[in-house]
Amino acid sequence: MDYNRPAPVLISLKRYPHRMKPASGNNKLVKRLSAFMLGLLLTQGLPVLAQAKKEPPSYSDFLRQVEAGQVEKVDLYEKQRVAKFRLKDQSKDSPEQEVRLFGQNEYLDSQFAKTLRANDVNLNVFPNQGENPLPGILLQVFIGFLLVVLLLSFLRRAASNTSSGPGQILNFGKSKARFHMESETGINFADVAGIEEAKEELQEVVTFLKQPERFTAVGARIPRGVLLIGPPGTGKTLLARAVSGEAGVPFFSISGSEFVEMFVGVGASRVRDLFKKAKESAPCLVFIDEIDAVGRQRGAGIGGGNDEREQTLNQLLTEMDGFEGNSGVIIIAATNRPDVLDSALLRPGRFDRQVMVDLPSYKGRLGILEVHARDKKLSDDVALDSVARRTPGFSGAALANVLNEAAILTARRRKESIGDLEVDDAIDRVTIGLAMTPHLDSKKKWLIAYHEVGHALLATLLKDADPLNKVTILPRSGGVGGFSQQVYNEDRVFQSRAWFFDRITMALGGRAAEVEIFGDAEVTSGASSDLEYVANLARSMVTRLGMSDLGHVALESERNDDVFLGQGWSNRPEYSEDIAVQIDRQVREIVLHCYGQARRLIRENRELVDKLVEMLLERETVEGEEFRQLAIAYGQDLSKKPPVPEKRPAISAAASVLSPPSLLS
Structure with missing residues (x-):
């Protein structure tokens, strides 16, 4: 057998050279270590493999070679029961051959030793020495060292990649704040509309940064x-970016939830790293969005709070107003839950100012619409002031969404510009839902028409009710069969007692129309949301606003029952059981009185109701002003409205509980 032939493993490595390459992206050190490791494996492994390929001689063959005088010397290893020998014609560079011995007797006293002595074979005995284990141990140690080097190299390369999630393996304590230079912000106060009061307060911050x-x-x-405190979507984040753009200073932005991780101490380390970077770039702004995620009250809630979050909050308090201070760094934070923040965070010296960013008024909504309409192609029939009046209570984000939905509807309808119809449909889609397939001509369609006309007619007839905006019987997504929409009067600062009564009466108009037209047996569940709204409004009149016979007292208060803040454990009422019974009677009395008023108005204008229903069935949607004009055209003089009593008739508590609604009409 030719032992000088290259081993098969060497041939496979030459044939597939890519198998010799280490993992992609390793540095030069790893490549050198891999090459050295491969060389060591070849030098140590090839002789072993060569020996493994040669069949070892048997014990009988060994004895025959000894008797024939071919064996030069024998090395006996008693502990391993192995004998290594070299032939006389064997070269000195070739490895020794070995044979395994068997038997229980001592080798020196056995036939094996006698045969060697008889043939003058040089015998060396090694009682306790075997093969040298040092090369194997060194090889195993080096393999372990190489694995450690490869692992550290992988972690170092992953840690240097900060743009991906795995890249943060060794950077848990580093801040995740996004850094923006002056040129990258690109937003100033001209891009922010609808929150003029907040802009005026923050203008001083800009002056502080520019001319301290x-x-x-x-x-x-x-x-x-x-x-910055305000409902979602009012522009708190946009306002903070505008402050940075106006001041022309670096801007750090981070969310409150990015401070806290599953590892203890990471949040506090990130706070320290954030303020360290901010101080190096001072003067600068640090914006923390949703600060209630980390600034919640300490020691409150179930289990006494979260230790990691509280450590993060403690570090934030120290950095804002601690021993060293942070001159030149202004913190701007935003939240819509100021009631859950820790009192130490709100004190002067940390958050010196609290700016309310409330929902925009009519002028504010008009300014927001003008800002978002810059990149929209609007037709001439779209009046932004009319859109602003039709969207009370909308935030800046909601108004932007309305214009975006209108643009989507315009593209879907293959029009060149956004029209008033698309804007109106977008408002309905955002507030109520997507329009569905119209109802078929059936009893359900007639019932819905009478129900919605009952709401719309009472909104038109009642003196203190808000004006009607639209009435439709087109179904909407979410199970809405139709709706009657009013326009909230923003000029009214406070709501009067008469407004509450007319509001409840209008809400009960749908149920009153069902009963008057179809009878008690045909009453449906379509008024379930109306009844829930009426009950809450009437109870608020009695328990909070002092608009009942119980007197001018507040029996209940608006409180946030937040269990995680240690609140809401006991729902014990603030009044006695006798007062609770009187509250229930007063609420029922108000609702029954308004229900009787609604039924009376529907019954007195029965012919007008029928004509309006026929018109609504034909057209399916009628605008508020058009509805009022049609009511006039059908013979109802709106200038002579039925009188609404300023004071409710005296109805005894017993009568209000025992009398059915029909007796109050």
Whole structure:
């Protein structure tokens, strides 16, 4: 057998050279270690493989070679029961051959030793020595070392990649704040509309950052923090970016939830790293969005709170107003839950100012619509002031969504510009839902028409009710069969007692029309949401607003029963059981009185109701102004409205409980 032939493993490595390459992306050190490792494996492994390919001689063959005088010397390893020998014609560079011995007797006293002595074979005995284990141990140690080097190299390369999630393996304590330079912000106060009061308050912050010497010269101290409070979508984040754009300073932005991780101490480390970077870039702004995720009250809630989050909050409090201070760094935070924040976070010296970013008024909505309409192609029939009046209570984000939905509807209908119809459909889609297939001509369609006309007619007849905006019987997604929509009067600062009564009466108009037209047996569940709204409004009149016979007292208060803040454990009422019974009677009395008023108006205008229903069945949707004109055209003089009593008739508690609604009509 030719032992000088290259081993098969060497041939496979030459044939597939890519198998010799280490993992992609390793540095030069890893490549050198891999090459050294491969060489060591070849030098240590090839002789072993070569020996493994040669069949070892048997014990009988060994004895025959000894007797024939071919064996030069024998090395006996008693412990391993192995004898290694070299032939006389064998070269010195070739490895020794070995044979395994058997038997229980001592080798020196056995036939094996006698045969060697008889043939003058040089015998060396090694009682306790076997093969040298040092090369194997060194090889195993080096393999372990190489694996450790490869692992560290992988972690170092992953840690240097900060743009992906696995890249944060070694950077848990580093801040995840996004950094924006002056040129990258690109937003100023001209891009923010509808929150003029908040912009005026933050204008001073801009002046602080631009010209701090104007204030420090007279002893004024730059505010440490500004807390933006307001409902979602009102533009708090946009306002913070505008402050940075106006001041022309670096801008760090981070969310409150990015501070806290599953590892203890990571949040506090990130806070330290964030303020360290901010101080290096001072003067600058640090914006923390949704700060209630990390600034919640300490020690409150089930289990006494979260230790990791509280450590993060403690570090934030220290960085904002601690021993060292943070001159030149202004913190702007945003939240829509100021009631859950820790009192230490809200004190002067940390968040010196609290700016309310409320829902925009009519002028604010008009300004927001003008900003978002810059990149929209509107037709001439779209009046933004009319859209602003039809969207009370909309936030800036909701108004942007309305214009975007209108643009989508325009593209779907293959029109060149956004029309008033698309804007109106977009408002309905956002507030109520997507329009569905119209009802078929059936009893259900007639019932829905009478129900919605009952609401619309009472909104038109009642003196203190809000004006009607639209009435339709087109179904909407979410199970809405039709709706009657009013326009909220923003000019009215406070709501009167008469407005509450007319509001409840109008809400009960649908149920009153069903009963008057179809009878008690045909009453449906379509008024379920109306009844729930009426019950809440009437109870609020009695328990909170003092608009009942119980007197001018507030028996209940609006409180946030937040279990995670330690609240809401006991729902014990603030009044006695006798007062609770009187509250229930007063609520029922108000509802029954308004229900009787609604039925009376429907019954007195029965012919008008029938004509309006026929018109609504034909057209399916009628605008509010058109509905009022049609009511006039059908013979109803709106200037002579049925009188609404300023004071409710005296109805005894017993009568209000025992009398059915029909007796009050």
